[in-house]
Amino acid sequence: MASHISMLTATDARSHIHLVIGSNPLAAARCGQSLGAGALPILLAPETAELHYALQKRVDDGEVKWIKEVFRDEHVFTLGREDVGHVVDAVFVTSGPREPLSAHISTLCRRNRIPVNVVDAPQLCTFSLLSTHVDGPLQIGITTNGRGCKLASRIRREVAASLPPNLGAACLRLGEVRRRIQEEDHLLHMALADGDDVDDSIDQSASFNKLVTEADLDAAKNRRMRWLSQICEYWPLKRLAAITDDDVSSILKSYEDMGPAESIGNSTSNSNPIDRGRIILAGSGPGHPDLLTRTTHKAIQTADLVLADKLVPAGVLDLIPRRTPVHIARKFPGNADAAQNELQEMAIAAVREGKTVLRLKQGDPYIYGRGGEEVAYFRQHGLGDKVVVLPGVTSALSAPLFAAIPPTQRDVADQVLICTGTGKKGKPPAPPEFVASRTVVFLMALHRVEGLVGELTTSLDTEIPKPEEGSREEQPQPRRKLWPLTTPCAVVERASCPDQRVIRTTLAHVVEAVEQEGSRPPGLLVVGRACEFLNEREKGRAWSVEDGFRGLDWGDGLG
Template identity: 65%
Template sequence: MTTETDATSLLAAFNCRDNIHLVIGTNPLAASRCGQSLKAGARPILIAPETAELHYGLAKRIEAGEVTWHKKEFHDNDLLTLGREEVDGVVDAVFVTSGPRDPLSSHISSLCKRNRIPVNVVDAPHLCTFSLLSTHTDGPLQIGVTTNGRGCKLASRIRRDVAASLPPNLGVACARLGQLRRRIQQEDRVALTGAASAQTQAETGSYDADDGDHEDADDSVDQSASFNRLVTEDDADAAKTRRIRWLSQVCEYWPLKRLAAISDEDVEAVLRSYPTPDAHDSALSHIAPASPSPHPSPLLSSSSASASPFSPSRPKCGLIILAGSGPGHPDLLTRATHKAIQSADLILADKLVPSAVLDLVPRRTQVRIARKFPGNADAAQEELHAAALAAARDQGQVVVRLKQGDPFLYGRGGEEVAYFRANGVPADRIVVLPGLTSALCAPLFAGVPATMRDVADQVLVCTGTGKKGRAPDPPGYRAARTAVFLMALHRIEGLVEELTSHVEREGHKDEERVLWPRDTPCAVVERASCPDQRVIRTTLGFVAQAIEAEGSRPPGLLIVGRACEALFTPEKGRMWTVEEGFRGLDVWEEVVLPA
């Protein structure tokens, strides 16, 4: 149970349009409260005697007609008579600006609490039912910070630092992406239900339950456990939500700097690349074509330079470098990959490559981000193939295919090498650079020793999803085995069922395979080595429930085996625990070197 000392606030954003806010006091804070109410679309009413000395800001707003001044002392029935008619005259919120030492503050607070009217008393958290955050506002984007009354002005400092770390124009991008979302919804409804039906839905706000975008509109929830769910060929509903799913993937994976730079031309290019679905077409019929347009979509590219001015003379065929970017933290790049990034003419990056790594790319270098999302992986892969061939084989450029982890470990690296060889790129013009794989780094950063004497003597790296979304054959249980599953969390329920029971394959069950006990320890590691790394520790019996409850923070993987509890002791009675954050590479900042 949460105690009084560790309880935090329920942060919320209220729609205050046309609300009545009662402001008690005439000091500078009262002027500020009136200004905040007006910005939120509310109508502030000031209660103060006619003889009170008004702050000049209040006087100005009253003179302009923005604030209504009731020239009198506060009376109890003001709370129940000065509000809107539709709520029987009850005011929507009360701001007391005279401080906790004024006996009236405590009295008003008690009255408000008794009548369930939100009340805020300055410098008196115990008298408040709500508090205001230190807020950064940029168009529709608002970021609020609170220390729950414990940090004095520290909240303002934190808010300023957070705001300063954001790229400029992010609020404009939020507005533009919101417009894109609404446009996609409207166009898709017209295509799937007809213009008349879509117009009726837009007017009434009544949409089908399977639109698939309701959760996307809720800022309070993380990505769902099915965020990266595969779209298979027999998924008849895929066409209905494909464009909204694509937009969600863009918002989740693309660097904030790139999102902040989105223009109206970018939006139009995206809509051309992803046509409106047709209710009579198959689920995957409108996936982007394999052959890219001669001019790549601006939404996929950054920087305008096509070749480095420092590049040496090129052979007829350039160079294609498949480079692993590691699990996420830029310090985990190999020196070879960093050199390749610095010398490239064109970088073709997977969507999972984090922004901290892309920030290392020189400004002169063109960057394209893969348009991969569930159901479009093959088409996006062919687009990258064609772009790499056009730049390296035809223009003699250095192309870096920047892939997360290691290129040859579930990264399609082998397939790409075979493709480039088959399409005229000499073998000596293809270079593969290894990368640290999350299959081994993520367990380490989660405090899971993949091997440890008397605990685990072998590591098995598996995929949770086979070609075209099919489930691969599950490995058998061995007490001294640590199994690491990549690309598995989007189908965790199916994977757990396959590991813990005999599954039927092509008409027969694998009766000889040793089943994994449901109480086998396991750990989910997401965004390994990134600042927002998260570890969920549980067992096979509860892992699907844990992911459903906690949401998804892709990319992530699943570790299964006794090693998950080698350095961790679970709390009795808890089905799972969650650990946030990563501090694995900055320890030397705390080391004081001798003079």
């Protein structure tokens, strides 16, 4: 039987009126759920009905209004709020699908577009209730779309048990950051509109006498919002859950003057610092913490300070002891170089204090990780003898493996080319030419995949030579062999992480696929015939999507 998925929404039910039909324990539960969401439940049951004790208590306490009548059609049109014409906002039928009245109520509600839920009858429902974990403002809902409420409850308990404590409180604090950014932005725009001077207590730098424009304010707001987004995206959940009011203040302050980033957790150094500092430049691998080298894992456990790139996987950051200060790079478009310099300067300062600094990078430091630049920088500052570089498993080679793509499959591909999709300062790099037996892996490419596909499949103006004088050639040929649009390719995102995703398609459809499916960074693009060797495309489908990664679960029980 074909399955379906629901469009999950979060409904603001405050002051809504929910009609609950029945007198059994489920009716009591539905009334409790309505009250918990701020709605006003109305119980509809005959006067002769024997109410469940929990339901009777809610009625006696005045929480639930009991209409002591048998259901009539007009009830759904007369018991609701005045501002919506007295139509109820939702109907809950608790008597089950075998009761003939259940089907009648479902038909009535569907005809009038009133949300209806009938217990144990997905075919009669227009909405279902999720098995929900609640922690303050944080709600996590699980549904199996009618395949089993007990199973949904089990999955919900497993998900909730895996979460760090106090995550709901962290949502409150981070929500406060967002609110304050928006509030300060509003005040600044009002001041600018009125022609007044900006209050010196609000987001003022040392250069406050310069002309401030709307564009300046928008840039400042967007800069801080991007930083907040990156905190939510890249910090491990355990560290997010431990966020404090002081951390919130430091997040806001960090963009008042672009000063040094504040760390999360204990800011004190290790109680036993080494006499002579050093810098360990290490790769964290593609995502799964089990793919770290043993040397890098040891460095994580013993470093006095960790300076991490923003894409270092959360599972790896979770291994850092809570006592160790951690700084995560504030990299976003337009600030990459400044963030890089900031971390390098922090590393130098810590080394001179005799600390062991772990400079933690995604993948391998020397594969598009700017590792060589950092080593050169430390050498220029007289610290070359204090730098140790540790390799990491690069996603350029491991991500295809986790996506079941053999880049050098015999008789299909005899070479692998690793390229960047974005050159220095964001400029497009020179595209590689088409070679039928080549597999190309593009890193840092998905944010400009449309431009990259265009560069691979069409000739560039700079590639078309001008005909020499007297030449009979009217249509000069491009110097580079172009990639056919039919070339198989795959987008591999968050390789080896639980939320790994693989989109399999061709160059003709990859742009549309990425636009429709959305982005799940970090990711890369694999191009070449090897993409289809173990994954034959289904005819008639432009692309397919595979979610999840369980490739290392078998090792969980190994001692």
